[in-house]
Amino acid sequence: MNGLTWKYALHRIGIYLLTILISITLIFVISRAVPGDPIENMWRQLEMQKGQIEGVDLIIDHYKELFGLNEPIGIQYLKYLWNTVRFEFGVSFVHYPTSVSSMIGHALPWTLGLGLITTLIIFIFGNGIGAVFGWERTPKFIKTIIPSSLIFTSIPSVLAALFLLSIFSKNLGWFPLAGAYNSNVTQGWNWPYIASVIKYGFLPVLSILLVNIGWTILGMRAMVVTIGGADYVRLAQAKGLKPFYILKKYTVRNALLPQLTSLALSLGGLISGQVLVESIFSYPGMGMLIFRAIREQDFNVIQATSYMFILITATSVLLIDLLYPLIDPRITHGED
Amino acid sequence: MNSYVLDVRKLKVDYATSMKTIQAVKGISFSIQKGETLGLIGESGSGKTTTAMAILRLLQNPGRVVGGEVILNSDIDLLTLSERELRKVRWTELALITQGSMNSLNPTMRVCEQIADGILAHKEMNDKNELNEYIKNLLKLVGLPERVFNQFPHELSGGMKQRVCIAMAASLNPSLLIADEPTSALDVITQRIVAQTLLDIKERLNTSLLIIGHDIGLMAQMADRVAVMIDGFIVEVGTMQEVLSSPEHQYTQILVDSMPSIKRRKPLTAIDERTRSEISNKLCVSSEMTEVTTGHWVAVN
Amino acid sequence: MKKTDFVENTGVEVLAEDGCKKRPPKDNPWKNSKLIIGAIILGILIIIAFVGQLFWDKTLVNVGSSPLNLPPVGNEYRDQIGNWAHPLGTDNSGRDILALVLVGLPHSLGIGFVSATIGLTIGIIFGFSAGYLGGRVDDVIRLLSDTTMNIPALLILIIIQSLIPNAGFFAMALLLAVFAWQSPTRVLRAQVLSMKHADYVKLAQLSGSPDQEIMFKEMMPNLMPFLISQLTAGTSYSVLILVGVEVLGLGSQKIPSLGITLNNAINASAILRGMWWWWGIPTIILIVVFMCLLLITVGLDEVSNPRLRDH
Numbered sequence: 001m002n003g004l005t006w007k008y009a010l011h012r013i014g015i016y017l018l019t020i021l022i023s024i025t026l027i028f029v030i031s032r033a034v035p036g037d038p039i040e041n042m043w044r045q046l047e048m049q050k051g052q053i054e055g056v057d058l059i060i061d062h063y064k065e066l067f068g069l070n071e072p073i074g075i076q077y078l079k080y081l082w083n084t085v086r087f088e089f090g091v092s093f094v095h096y097p098t099s100v101s102s103m104i105g106h107a108l109p110w111t112l113g114l115g116l117i118t119t120l121i122i123f124i125f126g127n128g129i130g131a132v133f134g135w136e137r138t139p140k141f142i143k144t145i146i147p148s149s150l151i152f153t154s155i156p157s158v159l160a161a162l163f164l165l166s167i168f169s170k171n172l173g174w175f176p177l178a179g180a181y182n183s184n185v186t187q188g189w190n191w192p193y194i195a196s197v198i199k200y201g202f203l204p205v206l207s208i209l210l211v212n213i214g215w216t217i218l219g220m221r222a223m224v225v226t227i228g229g230a231d232y233v234r235l236a237q238a239k240g241l242k243p244f245y246i247l248k249k250y251t252v253r254n255a256l257l258p259q260l261t262s263l264a265l266s267l268g269g270l271i272s273g274q275v276l277v278e279s280i281f282s283y284p285g286m287g288m289l290i291f292r293a294i295r296e297q298d299f300n301v302i303q304a305t306s307y308m309f310i311l312i313t314a315t316s317v318l319l320i321d322l323l324y325p326l327i328d329p330r331i332t333h334g335e336d
Numbered sequence: 337m338n339s340y341v342l343d344v345r346k347l348k349v350d351y352a353t354s355m356k357t358i359q360a361v362k363g364i365s366f367s368i369q370k371g372e373t374l375g376l377i378g379e380s381g382s383g384k385t386t387t388a389m390a391i392l393r394l395l396q397n398p399g400r401v402v403g404g405e406v407i408l409n410s411d412i413d414l415l416t417l418s419e420r421e422l423r424k425v426r427w428t429e430l431a432l433i434t435q436g437s438m439n440s441l442n443p444t445m446r447v448c449e450q451i452a453d454g455i456l457a458h459k460e461m462n463d464k465n466e467l468n469e470y471i472k473n474l475l476k477l478v479g480l481p482e483r484v485f486n487q488f489p490h491e492l493s494g495g496m497k498q499r500v501c502i503a504m505a506a507s508l509n510p511s512l513l514i515a516d517e518p519t520s521a522l523d524v525i526t527q528r529i530v531a532q533t534l535l536d537i538k539e540r541l542n543t544s545l546l547i548i549g550h551d552i553g554l555m556a557q558m559a560d561r562v563a564v565m566i567d568g569f570i571v572e573v574g575t576m577q578e579v580l581s582s583p584e585h586q587y588t589q590i591l592v593d594s595m596p597s598i599k600r601r602k603p604l605t606a607i608d609e610r611t612r613s614e615i616s617n618k619l620c621v622s623s624e625m626t627e628v629t630t631g632h633w634v635a636v637n
Numbered sequence: 638m639k640k641t642d643f644v645e646n647t648g649v650e651v652l653a654e655d656g657c658k659k660r661p662p663k664d665n666p667w668k669n670s671k672l673i674i675g676a677i678i679l680g681i682l683i684i685i686a687f688v689g690q691l692f693w694d695k696t697l698v699n700v701g702s703s704p705l706n707l708p709p710v711g712n713e714y715r716d717q718i719g720n721w722a723h724p725l726g727t728d729n730s731g732r733d734i735l736a737l738v739l740v741g742l743p744h745s746l747g748i749g750f751v752s753a754t755i756g757l758t759i760g761i762i763f764g765f766s767a768g769y770l771g772g773r774v775d776d777v778i779r780l781l782s783d784t785t786m787n788i789p790a791l792l793i794l795i796i797i798q799s800l801i802p803n804a805g806f807f808a809m810a811l812l813l814a815v816f817a818w819q820s821p822t823r824v825l826r827a828q829v830l831s832m833k834h835a836d837y838v839k840l841a842q843l844s845g846s847p848d849q850e851i852m853f854k855e856m857m858p859n860l861m862p863f864l865i866s867q868l869t870a871g872t873s874y875s876v877l878i879l880v881g882v883e884v885l886g887l888g889s890q891k892i893p894s895l896g897i898t899l900n901n902a903i904n905a906s907a908i909l910r911g912m913w914w915w916w917g918i919p920t921i922i923l924i925v926v927f928m929c930l931l932l933i934t935v936g937l938d939e940v941s942n943p944r945l946r947d948h
Binding site: 156177269271272303306307313 | 672780783784785786787788789790791792793795796797798799828873878880881884885886887899903904908909911913916917920923924927928931932
């Protein structure tokens with residue numbers, strides 16, 4: 001019997017949908033709050049930067065159609081909502097007629113891949129190292145390494161990225177300066193490609209990893225120490241169970257649950273950091289997309305990509321929320 | 337010679353904090369015969385739980401055994417065993433029942449799994465069915481319904497959790513069961529059920545039992561012999577009947593007197609600080625015991 | 638009697654029976670090393686920034702005010718040698734780095750601090766109300782907090798900033814505050830809930846004190862160090878988002894800030910060109926600021942929660 005009841009799941013999904021709704025509404029309100037016709041605004045600013053744009057009338061008409069700008073604001077909102085939910089983001093101004101969705105489509109896998117790998121490494125290694133640091137049987141000399149080194153957790157990943165790029169790519173030349181893989185290699189499930197993906201992704205992952213893993217390690221260490229003193233752990237020792245077995249099944253199993261919650265809470269920060277790291281490393285994910293779009297003043301792309309990031313964050317948190325009761329038998333409904 | 341299951345001699349335990357050293361157990365001696373139930377009674381802080389933890393070698397920082405011997409089954413010197421040897425002895429010869437209802441069961445493990453791992457750590461049981469039957473029998477022995485087998489601790493009531501702990505402790509038929517305040521966190525009715533269960537198990541397996549508690553009334557119904565502790569000293573040891581009917585030591589008298597009686601109205605007796613310090617100080621000078629009548633020992637001070 | 642090593646892993650020496658080992662107890666919790674170090678270094682930086690602005694020419698932040706691409710003192714870069722007129726070098730548009738730092742640091746820190754203060758104020762009001770009053774109020778506040786908590790602030794700010802590019806100091810602070818109140822609210826609510834059931838509060842209730850009085854006279858003093866730590870944590874968070882938005886290229890171009898400087902450096906490929914002082918010096922300053930804020934936050938946490946100290 002697991003704790004994933006309908007009541008809990010619906011509650012969580014409800015919050016999720018509400019969050020998405022609020023986000024979309026927020027974006028809508030902001031873009032309409034700027035005085036004047038939003039589309040006119042966009043291309044006017046663009047024109048100021050770039051001079052005359054070809055076929056601007058076509059774009060404007062297309063948009064007015066798509067977003068119902070000639071209709072009352074209520075209808076506009078609904079149309080916008082409907083479009084966003086269908087991932088119908090329209091067309092890029094600067095790269096007309098490329099659709100925004102296709103641009104996102106190309107960038108999304110890279111972002112997801114980077115994010116997933118980084119999160120997995122942080123969770124698995126962070127909690128593993130934290131457990132070792134917290135275990136009473138770990139030799140003292142290992143335990144003394146920690147505390148001072150964890151001050152590095154305060155460094156934002158973007159700044160770490162700058163340093164890593166400069167030292168390891170520019171000065172030492174060990175890693176490439178931009179991109180996700182070597183363009184000379186053909187994509188697909190072949191080793192040269194995979195190896196190149198790893199090489200190109202190494203520093204970006206490291207930037208995010210180095211500064212975020214500290215929190216996980218600290219948190220897990222505290223949990224293992226606390227739980228290590230619990231009655232049921234003591235009883236496990238009284239049973240004559242092997243120490244590593246106790247660590248695995250009694251201590252860590254119970255310590256992982258709050259750590260999962262911490263992970264959910266930190267996902268927002270991780271993803272925000274990734275936006276910046278991708279920009280620094282010119283990694284062709286959605287972060288880079290935003291960076292370029294800002295430079296080019298491609299507002300449509302900016303908005304759509306931001307929304308996608310919010311969607312990814314909220315969905316990841318939802319997944320973890322739904323995963324939690326499957327692991328912790330005690331949770332039966334929405335209350336933590 | 338002697339068929340002592342447990343022989344404790346001059347056990348001393350200290351807690352070394354950064355401020356000073358606290359002597360929790362100050363050189364106590366007692367023994368438990370085969371098949372006997374010994375009650376260790378005293379107030380909170382008297383050192384009884386520390387004694388139990390010391391015997392089991394489960395003392396946590398900053399506690400440390402600093403003197404004495406603990407002999408199990410007349411041939412196992414518990415305090416000097418290596419870690420590996422200790423693990424072999426644990427649960428097979430020596431089992432613990434704590435205040436289970438609180439936090440003694442792993443919240444993320446089913447009852448069957450928790451009972452099983454204790455068994456499998458010491459006994460080869462490759463047939464899963466055999467193991468499950470064995471566990472189900474244990475549950476039946478303590479009067480728990482079969483559904484408990486697959487349940488998680490949070491689904492059980494306090495009394496049921498405690499009985500699971502008893503079943504766990506009994507699973508390998510140990511020579512000695514140590515029950516540390518087994519009923520203290522339960523309501524009166526449940527207390528009765530659990531206490532009864534404990535006694536039943538003890539009879540069935542013919543193990544020896546060391547019960548630790550502070551409720552002399554309950555203790556009277558469960559123990560054959562009793563040892564009274566105060567401030568790390570044992571002041572009196574004897575059969576339950578003798579100690580209750582003719583307590584020799586000043587502290588025991590106060591203790592016995594404090595038992596509520598339904599027969600007559602007694603004024604509330606409590607031990608005041610001055611009296612306790614007096615008693616304690618006298619014991620610090622000498623905690624030697626003399627035999628008043630056969631098997632009935634009292635501290636001379 | 639054999640005195641062998643009985644208990645594994647305790648690492649405590651066996652003491653003689655009447656041995657006594659005294660260590661003077663740490664009386665004053667405010668004498669927390671992390672807190673003091675963090676506060677001092679940060680204080681020094683702030684003082685340098687303010688005093689520096691009095692002595693150093695602020696107009697040097699403007700484009701074209703200084704020679705281009707000058708390295709810091711003592712360094713050589715493409716036939717130019719650093720000099721004391723621009724001790725930290727200049728960027729590719731002639732802006733003096735020292736001036737940028739002196740002006741930019743208080744600017745970023747200031748926005749972060751103001752935003753954190755606003756966020757904390759909201760957090761106190763919401764957190765106390767939710768925790769103390771419970772019921773409907775609690776439900777609404779929690780819903781609001783839960784739904785907005787997972788929206789990454791950076792992204793919303795990107796959208797806002799791309800459409801309204803020249804937001805001023807207070808506008809930025811306000812925008813950042815929108816995302817800074819959820820954490821204090823959540824945490825304070827939890828604190829209030831646990832304190833609500835504490836005995837000294839019940840006593841105050843029994844003696845007839847009105848709710849607000851209880852909240853402010855009984856609970857607040859205990860929460861003081863904790864509240865300040867929320868402030869520093871909030872500042873750190875806000876500055877982080879602010880710098881993030883600026884590094885991406887959004888942000889007021891009128892006021893030179895550390896983030897904008899970094900953005901300029903990135904756009905001009907400063908790393909590739911080896912102009913390490915352009916991006917490196919603002920980066921180090923920012924790193925030091927963040928580290929100090931973290932030290933202060935952690936130090937204050939230890940002050941307010943004795944169990945966290947020196948375990």
